Amino acid sequence: MLITQGPQFNGKASKRMHVMAKPIGAACNIDCTYCYYLSKQDLLEYKQGCSPKLDEQALETYIRQYIEGQNTPEIIFSWQGGEPTMLGLDYFRKIVELQRKYQPPGIVIANDLQTNGTLLNDEWCEFLAANNFLVGLSIDGPEMLHNAYRTNRAGRGTFRQVMAAVELLHKHKLKFATLTCVNNLTSKNPLEVYRFLRDEVRSPQMQFIPIVEQKTFRTTAPQTWQPQEQLRQGDNRLKPWHKKSVVEPWCVSDEGWGDFLIAVFDEWVKHDLGKVFVQYFEASVETWMGRKNPLCTLGEMCGKGLAMEPNGDVFTCDHYVYPEYKIGNIHHQKLDEMAYSEQQQAFGFAKSRTLTSQCQQCDYQFACFGECPKNRFIRTKDGEPGLNYLCAGWKKFFSHADKSLAYILRATGHPVAHGKYRDELLKPSMNRFPYPPQF
Ligand code: SF4
Numbered sequence: 001m002l003i004t005q006g007p008q009f010n011g012k013a014s015k016r017m018h019v020m021a022k023p024i025g026a027a028c029n030i031d032c033t034y035c036y037y038l039s040k041q042d043l044l045e046y047k048q049g050c051s052p053k054l055d056e057q058a059l060e061t062y063i064r065q066y067i068e069g070q071n072t073p074e075i076i077f078s079w080q081g082g083e084p085t086m087l088g089l090d091y092f093r094k095i096v097e098l099q100r101k102y103q104p105p106g107i108v109i110a111n112d113l114q115t116n117g118t119l120l121n122d123e124w125c126e127f128l129a130a131n132n133f134l135v136g137l138s139i140d141g142p143e144m145l146h147n148a149y150r151t152n153r154a155g156r157g158t159f160r161q162v163m164a165a166v167e168l169l170h171k172h173k174l175k176f177a178t179l180t181c182v183n184n185l186t187s188k189n190p191l192e193v194y195r196f197l198r199d200e201v202r203s204p205q206m207q208f209i210p211i212v213e214q215k216t217f218r219t220t221a222p223q224t225w226q227p228q229e230q231l232r233q234g235d236n237r238l239k240p241w242h243k244k245s246v247v248e249p250w251c252v253s254d255e256g257w258g259d260f261l262i263a264v265f266d267e268w269v270k271h272d273l274g275k276v277f278v279q280y281f282e283a284s285v286e287t288w289m290g291r292k293n294p295l296c297t298l299g300e301m302c303g304k305g306l307a308m309e310p311n312g313d314v315f316t317c318d319h320y321v322y323p324e325y326k327i328g329n330i331h332h333q334k335l336d337e338m339a340y341s342e343q344q345q346a347f348g349f350a351k352s353r354t355l356t357s358q359c360q361q362c363d364y365q366f367a368c369f370g371e372c373p374k375n376r377f378i379r380t381k382d383g384e385p386g387l388n389y390l391c392a393g394w395k396k397f398f399s400h401a402d403k404s405l406a407y408i409l410r411a412t413g414h415p416v417a418h419g420k421y422r423d424e425l426l427k428p429s430m431n432r433f434p435y436p437p438q439f
């Protein structure tokens with residue numbers, strides 16, 4: 001079964017799913033240059049007069065189905081956009097009211113909300129705190145870097161509004177995580193970005209997202225690319241700054257992504273280990289220890305998180321909201337049927353089943369699994385299609401972090417299950433710490 005099925009809960013088979021609901025679709029009050037979602041307004045049915053809002057009746061259908069389709073101690077709702085706070089506070093009060101209406105006894109219901117922060121105020125924060133929402137705040141770094149792409153409709157940067165939101169989140173003691181896009185500019189300023197998030201934003205949890213968008217992304221679904229059109233790894237036209245580049249100029253380059261992670265990782269290991277939570281690094285520690293990667297992008301499978309548009313259409317993943325990847329509609333099918341459908345399972349397993357030979361032979365396959373398939377639009381140097389655009393960067397980062405991760409795990413009494421310094425390669429006579437980490 002693709003979607004997690006634990007042994008038993010409440011005397012029945014445990015059953016979980018996760019949906020990113022977009023109750024206002026791609027509608028947003030600001031206009032970030034690299035937003036991959038704004039173009040969905042044209043791609044999907046909205047141009048034909050479809051309401052860009054999940055109406056109250058559909059909202060109730062969704063909440064009921066989402067709860068009834070799961071058998072698990074905790075049900076997590078995720079609200080995204082576009083900008084979901086544009087729906088207004090009363091809409092979210094209704095969400096909580098409906099969740100209480102359908103909440104089974106003994107089951108915890110949790111919510112998370114991804115926002116650009118610009119509409120948050122005391123009233124919003126009081127509501128979010130009272131209802132225990134986890135807030136994901138989009139912020140790209142210090143003022144110059146944030147304002148480069150995160151602009152309002154008049155083209156002005158949103159930094160000051162987002163920093164006001166940061167202060168509100170702290171004032172109301174809200175649980176929050178920061179989401180930072182690593183683009184062509186932020187990737188060149190890793191320490192400025194990291195130290196700003198650590199010292200100024202005081203981010204409790206840092207998430208970094210590599211910005212990778214082919215020039216065709218607005219109209220062409222992933223994996224519908226022609227193999228012969230894929231460029232080989234190392235081709236200069238894969239560099240965002242090349243005048244004939246196949247990716248948008250604001251993208252991070254493959255090597256740039258690796259360099260960004262390495263600079264932040266070294267700073268984190270040296271000063272902040274155990275104090276600052278950086279999602280990719282925590283996930284790497286777990287993976288080196290032999291556990292499954294908690295992040296879908298670096299894990300074995302896709303398909304554990306569906307995406308739902310305001311008209312009830314459901315897609316295989318937030319990054320696959322294209323007509324080719326629609327798996328149904330909540331007005332015609334039940335959410336759990338879609339989540340467990342053959343199409344969704346095939347989508348999930350394809351991540352590992354379609355790895356190139358380069359990935360299959362890679363020392364870091366255990367930590368990467370070819371990364372997100374939406375980025376697999378290049379060919380290996382041998383000409384095999386379907387390699388990840390970020391491959392060189394990931395490999396650079398993993399090989400750099402390998403030794404330090406092994407050291408950290410041994411120093412804290414944990415097994416080292418993977419990598420070049422794994423336990424099984426150590427001979428009994430060898431010093432378990434034969435190297436100081438290179439910080
Ligand atoms: S397509 Fe990418 S984002 Fe979606 S589940 Fe797979 S790895 Fe995750």
Ligand code: SF4
Pocket residue numbers: 358359360362363364365368369370371387388390391392394395
């Ligand atoms: S680092 Fe590159 S070769 Fe290795 S698994 Fe990831 S994408 Fe494949």
